[in-house]
Amino acid sequence: MRGLGGTILANLPRMIPGAALILLCQLAGEAIAHGTGWPLPGPVLGMMFLLLLLLGNDLLPEPLPTPSVTGAADGILANLSLLFIPAGVGIVGKLDVLAQYGLGLAVALVASTLIGLAVTALVFAGVARLVGRDGEAEDAA
Amino acid sequence: MSDADFSLWVYLSRTPLLWLTVTLLAYVAADRLSAALGRHPLANPILIAVLLAAGMLAATGTPYRTYFEGAQFVHFLIGPATVALAVPLHRHRRTVWRAILPMGAALLAGSLAAMLSALLIARAFGMPETVLASLAPKSVTAGVAMGIAGSLGGDPALAAVLVILTGAIGAVTVTPLMNALRLRDYRARGFAAGLAAHGIGTARAFHVDFMAGTFAGIALALNALVSAVLAPVVLRALL
Structure with missing residues (x-):
């Protein structure tokens, strides 16, 4: 972790263009989501835009180098856990609702999460076996 | 505490700096402990x-609103982090493309199963509509879930708490559950973690296996899309 953190710090100035591109994609996504009233969330649209930009770059005769955007993205994704702390601390303001419906919410959350995990993984593995592309991914690098 | 100390505390406790620092320090300490x-x-x-x-908030009697003025800078980054998922998705595009059929089927089945089971259990316990509307997007990443809950007539702040609890439950149970189901395909395991437990499940998946983390990130993004469309339909059918 320390190695990664050091790399991120050393590369911080070079990541500014990448960070700007990520924000630009989100901005475009939010503008379209709010402008059209689509139910699609702005950041998800932004992710699709960034993916299209990266795929489009591959099609160029000489693709542009992308270390700035990949560095910024890897840096933020390496610390994904941090981003959920503020929302989690919000639990202090909702203790009354949690106490009132505590048992029901606990049963609903635990059962639905286990069901969601199991159904997703079993359907994924089952369909993968059906279409004959089972097993571990090859280009894991 | 002397008067001077007290006025210093009153000043600092109201600045975003203090609570932003507390958030980062709590993360550093928690990450070290987890490692x-x-x-x-x-x-x-x-x-x-x-x-x-x-x-720390409870001990100092600080309201959440004051805390969030500092912590909002961290919370804001959930949006850019969602956009950033395009990078691992692009890096593993060939692997992802090969798994497009299993992903599509698992996405629909898993998203419906998680949402329906939560709402049916909550309804059986007689919870009011505002709680049900806040519960419907519980598997979706926090920022998006708050938006969905708000548009359904739920409470966005309650939705955020239910989302975090769901993520924590998923992150804690996914490894033992997948081992019990004897599933060794890390694409399937990761995809399930991201779908049912959004960014917290994705963070857990990245700790376990890089390929699992990549598929978790895809599931997180796709489920935010699908749930935004499914939640109003499912909720209307149940009420």
Whole structure:
């Protein structure tokens, strides 16, 4: 972790263009989501835009180098856990609702999460076996 | 505390600086502790950090609103982090493309199963509509879930708490559950973690296996899309 953190710090100035591109994609996504009233969330649209930009770059005769955007993205994704702390601390303001419906919410959350995990993984593995592309991914690098 | 100390505290406790610092320190401490415990599923860094920060708020009698003025800078980054998922998705595009059929089927089945089971159980316990509307997007990443809950007539703040609890439950249970189901395909395991437990499940998946983390990120993004469309339909059908 320390190695990664050091790399991120050393590369911080070079990541500014990448960070700007990520924000630009989100901005475009939010503008379209709010402008059209689509139910699609702005950041998800932004992710699709960034993916299209990266795929489009591959099609160029000489693709542009992308270390700035990949560095910024890897840096933020390496610390994904941090981003959920503020929302989690919000639990202090909702203790009354949690106490009132505590048992029901606990049963609903635990059962639905286990069901969601199991159904997703079993359907994924089952369909993968059906279409004959089972097993571990090859280009894991 | 002397008067001078007290006025210094009153000043500092109202600045975003203090609570932003507390959030980062709680994360650093929680991450070290989680690493020292060998990344045991129960030693989830988010759970530990939330307990530390919430304990600090309770001990100092600080309202959440004051805390959030500092912490909002971290919370804001959930949006850019969602956009950033395009990078691992692009890096593994060939692997992802090969798994497009299993992903599509698992996405629909898993998203419906998680949402329906939560709402049916909550309804059986007689919960009011505002709680049901806040519960419907519980598997979706926090920022998007708050938007969905708000548009359904739920409480966005309650939705955020239910989302975090769901993520913590998923991150703690995914490894033992997948082992019990004897599933060794890390694409399937990761995809399930991201779908049912959004960013917290994705963070857990990245700790376990890089390929699992990539598929978790895809599931997180796709489920935010699908749930935004499914939640109003499912909720209307149940009420």
